[in-house]
Amino acid sequence: MGKNKLKRFEENKTFTSLFQPEHNEVFNAGYYMKGCWHRKYFGNDNPVILELGCGRGEYTVEMGRKYPDLNFIGVDIKGARIWRGAKSADGENLKNVAFLRCRIEFIESVFAADEVSEIWITFADPQINRHNKRLTGTRFLERYRKFLKPGGIVHLKTDSLYLHNYTMLVALKNRLEILESNRDIYGSGWANELLSIKTKYETQFLQQGLPITYMAFRLESHENLRVRLVEPEVTDYSALTPEDLSGCTQ
Numbered sequence: 086m087g088k089n090k091l092k093r094f095e096e097n098k099t100f101t102s103l104f105q106p107e108h109n110e111v112f113n114a115g116y117y118m119k120g121c122w123h124r125k126y127f128g129n130d131n132p133v134i135l136e137l138g139c140g141r142g143e144y145t146v147e148m149g150r151k152y153p154d155l156n157f158i159g160v161d162i163k164g165a166r167i168w169r170g171a172k173s174a175d176g177e178n179l180k181n182v183a184f185l186r187c188r189i190e191f192i193e194s195v196f197a198a199d200e201v202s203e204i205w206i207t208f209a210d211p212q213i214n215r216h217n218k219r220l221t222g223t224r225f226l227e228r229y230r231k232f233l234k235p236g237g238i239v240h241l242k243t244d245s246l247y248l249h250n251y252t253m254l255v256a257l258k259n260r261l262e263i264l265e266s267n268r269d270i271y272g273s274g275w276a277n278e279l280l281s282i283k284t285k286y287e288t289q290f291l292q293q294g295l296p297i298t299y300m301a302f303r304l305e306s307h308e309n310l311r312v313r314l315v316e317p318e319v320t321d322y323s324a325l326t327p328e329d330l331s332g333c334t335q
């Protein structure tokens with residue numbers, strides 16, 4: 086392992102904004118912060134918003150700066166990446182920002198029912214060959230709705246038309262309310278201040294000339310957990326047009 090990585094891992098231990106649960110604290114277990122983020126960390130009742138797969142945490146930190154009346158938690162498993170966000174949060178004393186180094190597979194062990202208001206997923210790997218690993222797949226959505234407030238919103242920003250269309254289909258098939266969908270937020274002049282925050286991956290995709298897409302939908306709460314979400318069965322999601330998608334509600 087590189088010296089720089091090791092240095093970052095050591096520094097990670099000193100950040101007050103960074104939580105790094107051990108495997109046994111989240112595997113079939115309730116992490117000590119579960120249900121306590123408002124009281125024990127933020128010290129307020131403001132909504133909690135997660136960024137999943139936050140990488141270096143650019144979105145989490147920038148949203149924290151722009152919206153002091155909201156709380157933000159960036160989640161990623163890569164310690165050397167999350168270091169960047171936690172260093173900024175600690176350095177700027179951003180009390181409404183935290184980072185969690187954890188596999189998203191264990192996220193139900195970290196948040197209690199109704200503890201989270203919104204989720205952002207920024208430039209996630211589309212996982213074309215492994216739908217069970219897709220962060221907007223039904224397996225993950227089942228996890229999220231255990232702790233999202235009723236009507237909680239999931240935002241997806243991506244360069245991948247495959248992931249965008251797949252997620253649209255998941256929402257449509259499961260009759261989840263789609264709030265927004267745009268296939269080229271900059272080209273269409275649609276990106277507002279919030280959508281214009283740029284992550285490291287986004288900057289690279291923009292340099293390659295790729296359009297950036299965005300969608301937002303409401304995820305039904307745990308009250309409806311008895312009804313499991315169904316996976317769509319298309320294989321080439323990239324090729325779907327908006328017309329193909331409209332009417333796909335069965």
Ligand SMILES: C[S@@+](CC[C@H](N)C(=O)[O-])C[C@H]1O[C@@H](n2cnc3c(N)ncnc32)[C@H](O)[C@@H]1O
Nearest residue numbers: 138139140161162163188189207208284285286
């Ligand atoms: C393509 S990068 C995007 C990073 C950042 N959002 C950006 O736009 O620059 C995807 C990130 O998701 C994280 N990730 C993917 N699957 C994960 C999982 N199951 N649990 C935790 N982190 C995950 C990876 O570690 C990586 O940092």
